[in-house]
Every structure is written in structure tokens, then in C-alpha cells.
Amino acid sequence: MKWTSAFCSTCIFLCATLSTSQGQEAARALRQADSLFAGGIYFHASIEYERAYYLSEGPGDRILANLGKASALKQMGLFDKAHVDLQRSLPQAPSDSLRFALLNELALCAYLSGDYQTARSWLQQIIHFYGDNPWSDCILLLEALTLLQLEQWEALAGHLEQRAAAGDGEAGLLADALRDTIREGAVPVRKDPRRARRLSTFLPGTGHVWAGYPGRGLLNAGAQLGALASFAWFACNGFYVAGVSVGLALFQSFYFGGIRQAGDLAAGGSEARMEAFKRDLAARLFALEKQAPAHD
Amino acid sequence: MSRAALTFLCCLLLCPPGASAGSGPPEELAFIEYLMARGELSESLFLLERLPPQPKAREDSVSFLKGWVLYLQKELEPSARHLLAVSSESPLHTRSVFFGAYNLAHLGRPRQAMAILGSQPFESGSQPDRLRGFQLAGMALLDRDFDLFARQAQALEGTGHLMQEQALRLKEYHGRLLSERGRSPLLAGLLSAAVPGLGKVYAGKPAEGVAGFLYLAVMGATTWDFYRGAGPRSALFILSASVTGIFYLGNIAGSATAVRRQNKEFNHEMDQRILFDLHIPLRNAFN
Numbered sequence: 001m002k003w004t005s006a007f008c009s010t011c012i013f014l015c016a017t018l019s020t021s022q023g024q025e026a027a028r029a030l031r032q033a034d035s036l037f038a039g040g041i042y043f044h045a046s047i048e049y050e051r052a053y054y055l056s057e058g059p060g061d062r063i064l065a066n067l068g069k070a071s072a073l074k075q076m077g078l079f080d081k082a083h084v085d086l087q088r089s090l091p092q093a094p095s096d097s098l099r100f101a102l103l104n105e106l107a108l109c110a111y112l113s114g115d116y117q118t119a120r121s122w123l124q125q126i127i128h129f130y131g132d133n134p135w136s137d138c139i140l141l142l143e144a145l146t147l148l149q150l151e152q153w154e155a156l157a158g159h160l161e162q163r164a165a166a167g168d169g170e171a172g173l174l175a176d177a178l179r180d181t182i183r184e185g186a187v188p189v190r191k192d193p194r195r196a197r198r199l200s201t202f203l204p205g206t207g208h209v210w211a212g213y214p215g216r217g218l219l220n221a222g223a224q225l226g227a228l229a230s231f232a233w234f235a236c237n238g239f240y241v242a243g244v245s246v247g248l249a250l251f252q253s254f255y256f257g258g259i260r261q262a263g264d265l266a267a268g269g270s271e272a273r274m275e276a277f278k279r280d281l282a283a284r285l286f287a288l289e290k291q292a293p294a295h296d
Numbered sequence: 297m298s299r300a301a302l303t304f305l306c307c308l309l310l311c312p313p314g315a316s317a318g319s320g321p322p323e324e325l326a327f328i329e330y331l332m333a334r335g336e337l338s339e340s341l342f343l344l345e346r347l348p349p350q351p352k353a354r355e356d357s358v359s360f361l362k363g364w365v366l367y368l369q370k371e372l373e374p375s376a377r378h379l380l381a382v383s384s385e386s387p388l389h390t391r392s393v394f395f396g397a398y399n400l401a402h403l404g405r406p407r408q409a410m411a412i413l414g415s416q417p418f419e420s421g422s423q424p425d426r427l428r429g430f431q432l433a434g435m436a437l438l439d440r441d442f443d444l445f446a447r448q449a450q451a452l453e454g455t456g457h458l459m460q461e462q463a464l465r466l467k468e469y470h471g472r473l474l475s476e477r478g479r480s481p482l483l484a485g486l487l488s489a490a491v492p493g494l495g496k497v498y499a500g501k502p503a504e505g506v507a508g509f510l511y512l513a514v515m516g517a518t519t520w521d522f523y524r525g526a527g528p529r530s531a532l533f534i535l536s537a538s539v540t541g542i543f544y545l546g547n548i549a550g551s552a553t554a555v556r557r558q559n560k561e562f563n564h565e566m567d568q569r570i571l572f573d574l575h576i577p578l579r580n581a582f583n
Contacts, residue, residue, distance in 0.1 A: 047331075047339045054330055241521035242536070245514045 026055035048071035059092040083109035124202040188273040196266035207262025225249035356386035372399040406435040459577035482553035488551035495551025
């Protein structure tokens with residue numbers, strides 16, 4: 001009887017131990033992943049984080065593993081993959097802090113992968129659920145940068161004014177500067193390539209000038225005039241066929257090429273100006289973040 | 297007896313947890329399969345490469361998984377190597393042989409693929425045997441061995457629903473390959489020498505042929521204009537005639553190249569269609 005009860009107790013203890021061994025394996029995988037991450041071996045770390053996710057029994061442990069994996073993927077520049085990977089954890093977040101961490105990471109990964117509209121949507125969820133919570137202070141920079149990339153200038157100015165109202169004087173100065181830029185019409189606008197092409201169709205070179213490239217406009221108009229002059233010269237000297245095949249062929253080549261070029265310059269030039277404007281404003285937002293008190 | 301059982305269980309308890317779950321080879325293979333199901337192929341391959349030497353039966357599974365991951369990554373050469381390394385004792389052998397041979401066919405080595413498939417001892421009339429007959433017929437077409445295709449075509453008759461549609465298409469490709477036995481680049485060049493652009497029409501590019509003809513006609517007329525107005529020694533005539541001559545020769549060379557390109561494109565398209573139709577029954581049979 002004594003041996004039977006000892007046997008049963010051992011069996012119960014053994015079952016309990018084996019059931020927790022998977023949890024221990026998950027913890028071990030997580031430790032190994034952290035160590036690999038610290039050593040800069042991100043690819044292997046991402047696999048071990050996935051193993052920790054696979055072996056973990058509780059949603060909290062899984063989310064921690066998933067967040068670790070997202071960090072490793074971000075280090076490898078795989079922002080889109082990290083964004084897709086994190087979404088599986090959102091429905092199982094057991095606490096507000098983990099849900100906030102996930103939303104924050106999702107917004108950051110979406111932003112880094114260039115999907116600004118999705119980043120904005122994650123940020124709006126954070127503001128909706130945790131707007132009154134001091135945690136949400138750490139998304140201020142990301143929110144401003146997302147508005148900047150979405151070219152929502154009024155919303156960005158409003159965001160900066162809110163920060164100014166909360167006591168950030170530098171943000172107020174930047175908001176004023178942005179408002180002035182908007183008022184003066186100095187914010188770059190994307191020029192319509194179709195309009196540039198239409199202008200060059202009716203008056204050669206004007207599409208280039210409208211797109212902001214007057215030199216190239218003059219050069220194209222001059223080339224077209226030169227081609228017409230060569231046609232006239234050939235015709236005056238009795239070379240009628242050559243006049244058509246050389247002079248007019250050159251003219252049509254410069255004419256249609258000029259129309260196409262005006263459209264390309266309008267598209268590319270305004271894009272370059274917009275990017276420069278965004279770069280400058282982003283640098284000022286980063287400077288603002290550095291001056292602000294550290295967020296928890 | 298009870299004391300022995302208790303001692304055994306206590307020994308088990310004292311074992312480190314890693315030995316009982318998580319990192320052992322079967323668990324590792326299960327984790328690798330989980331990664332594969334998630335589409336994390338590079339990660340799966342990384343773990344497969346790190347596995348220590350396994351017992352024979354498990355080594356076959358590892359070879360198969362490596363070959364399959366590489367196949368999904370479209371790394372066909374190493375995939376074929378790993379798939380064909382699966383031993384005949386393995387239940388994965390038939391699948392590995394078919395996909396390994398298919399990879400070789402895709403790599404432009406249909407003869408090697410046919411030799412591997414032909415050496416398999418499949419039971420006559422069984423599904424693998426019928427599938428092999430179909431694959432051999434398709435690979436004979438890839439090799440442009442029409443006699444072998446004619447011999448294998450009998451196997452296409454009894455292919456069943458699994459590959460009936462594809463068998464009909466193989467016959468159609470056979471007909472097309474026979475009717476379009478390559479055009480001659482030399483003839484294309486001669487045609488373009490006689491009438492500029494005609495070689496390109498012969499190559500199956502009528503628009504390019506007409507455009508080439510019009511260009512050369514205009515250039516010829518311009519040269520004639522300079523000859524008539526300025527004389528044969530004038531710089532304008534010499535320049536125009538030289539440019540026209542260069543374009544004329546270029547048109548001849550271009551026609552020959554167009555025929556070669558057209559032949560290559562046709563063969564490539566046929567190969568892709570054949571490979572596609574060889575692949576569908578494989579996926580249906582083994583998935």
C-alpha cells in the first residue's frame with residue numbers, strides 16, 4: 001500500500017513536470033533569442049523568438065516572443081514582414097500594456113515599411129483607446145511623422161499646437177512656422193504632368209517652364225525651331241524630299257519628345273521638391289523630440 | 297518490481313527538461329514543418345542545415361524537407377540533389393523521385409530526368425507507373441525527341457482523370473512543335489536584302505517589317521534627292537548614302553536576329569507550357 005501510494009505520487013509529480021517542460025523550453029528559447037539578439041545575430045534570433053512563440057502556452061509569453069521577433073526583423077530591415085507577423089498577436093492580447101505595446105509596434109513597422117495610411121490607422125486606435133494614458137506620449141513623434149508623410153499639413157499643424165498647449169513651447173514655434181508656410185502657399189504641390197504635357201503641346205517649351213525648368217524649356221523650343229529652319233533651308237535649295245525626311249523628322253522628334261519630357265519633369269521635379277520639404281520638416285520634428293522630456 | 301518502477305520514474309525525473317521535450321530531433325522537425333507551413337522557408341532551411349547527423353529513417357525525412365524547401369524557393373538544382381537522395385525505403389521516396397526528376401527537367405536536363413524515372417521499379421498499371429508514363433512523354437517533348445514521344449504517347453491513353461486534360465495538351469504541343477520546325481535566319485537575311493523588312497515579316501514580325509521598309513524607303517528617297525540636286529560627289533549625298541547603307545545592312549542583320557529570337561521565344565514558350573502541364577498532375581497526385 002505504501003509503495004502504491006508512492007508510485008501514484010511520483011506519477012502525478014512526473015506529469016506535472018512534463019507539462020511544464022514545454023514552458024521551460026519556451027523560456028529557454030526566449031533567453032537564447034535575447035542572447036542572439038544582443039550579439040547582433042538577428043536572423044537566428046528571429047527563429048528562436050518564433051520557437052518561443054511556438055512553445056509558449058500563455059498569450060502573454062507569446063506576445064513577448066512576437067515582439068522580440070519583430071525587433072529582430074526590424075534590425076534586418078524586414079519591416080513589412082514584422083508588420084504582418086505582429087498582427088496575429090493582437091486578438092490575444094491579455095492586458096492593456098501588451099495591447100498598447102503591440103499597437104505601437106504595429107504602427108512603427110507600418111510606418112517603416114512605407115505604409116503610412118495603415119500606420120495612421122494603428123495610431124488612431126492607440127489615441128482612441130489610450131489617448132488619456134501617459135503611455136501615448138511616446139507616439140507623438142511617430143504621429144507627427146506619419147502626418148508629414150501623408151502630407152496632411154493642417155492636421156500636422158493641429159498636432160503641434162496640441163503639444164504646445166500641453167506645454168511644449170518649441171512645438172508651438174514649429175506649428176506657427178508651418179502655418180505661415182501653408183498661408184504663404186510655400187508648401188510644395190505636386191504638379192500635374194498632364195497639364196505640363198498639354199502646355200507643351202500648344203506652345204513648345206512652356207510645359208518645361210511651368211514645371212520649373214525654364215532652361216530646358218528654352219532648349220527644347222530652340223531645337224524645334226532649328227529643325228523647322230533646316231526644313232526651310234532644304235526646301236529653299238530644292239531638296240524637298242530631304243527637307244521632309246530630315247527637317248520635319250527632326251521637328252516631330254523634338255516636338256513629341258518635348259511633350260513627354262515636360263510631363264516627366266513636372267512629375268519628377270515636384271516629387272523632388274516635396275521630398276526635400278519633408279526631409280527638412282522631419283529633421284525639425286526629430287530635433288523637437290530630442291528637446292522634449294524623455295517618455296517612459 | 298514496484299521499487300524498480302519507482303526508481304525508473306525517479307531517474308526520468310532527474311533528466312534535464314531539454315531531453316524530454318522541445319529540442320529533440322522529432323520536436324525540431326515538427327517546429328521546422330510549422331515554419332514551413334508559415335512560409336518561413338529560409339528559416340526552415342537554416343534549421344535543417346544545423347541538424348546533427350540523424351538515423352537513416354530520419355535522414356530521409358531531413359533530405360526530403362531540404363529538397364522541398366529548396367523547391368519552394370525555386371532553387372531547383374540543390375532541391376533535385378536532396379530529393380533524389382531520399383532512399384527507396386522511405387515512404388517519401390516516390391514523391392521525391394518525381395519532384396527531383398521534374399526539377400532536372402526544368403533545369404534543361406530532361407534526359408537525366410527520364411533516366412531516373414525509367415529506373416524506378418513501379419508496379420505496372422499502378423498510379424505511379426501511369427504518372428511516370430505521362431512525365432516521360434512530356435520530357436521527351438522537352439528533349440524534342442519525337443520518336444520517343446510517339447512511343448510514350450500510348451501511355452497517355454490510359455492516364456485517367458488525374459492528367460487527362462494535360463495529356464491532350466501534350467499531344468497538341470507535339471503537333472505544334474512538328475508544324476513549326478524553326479525558320480531559317482539565312483533565308484530571312486536574303487529576303488531583307490531583296491526587299492527591306494521582308495525578312496522580319498517572314499520572322500513573324502510584320503509591323504517591324506513594314507516600319508523597317510518605310511524607314512529605308514524614306515532614307516533612300518532622301519539620298520536620291522541629294523544625288524539629283526547636289527551630284528554624286530557632294531558631301532550631303534555621300535553622308536546620306538553612307539547612313540542609308542548602314543541601315544540597309546542593319547536591317548538584313550536584324551532580320552536574321554529576329555528569326556533566331558523568334559525561334560528561341562517559340563521554343564521557350566513551348567517548354568514553359570509543357571513544364572506547367574507536367575507539374576499540375578504531380579501537385580494533384582502528391583498534395
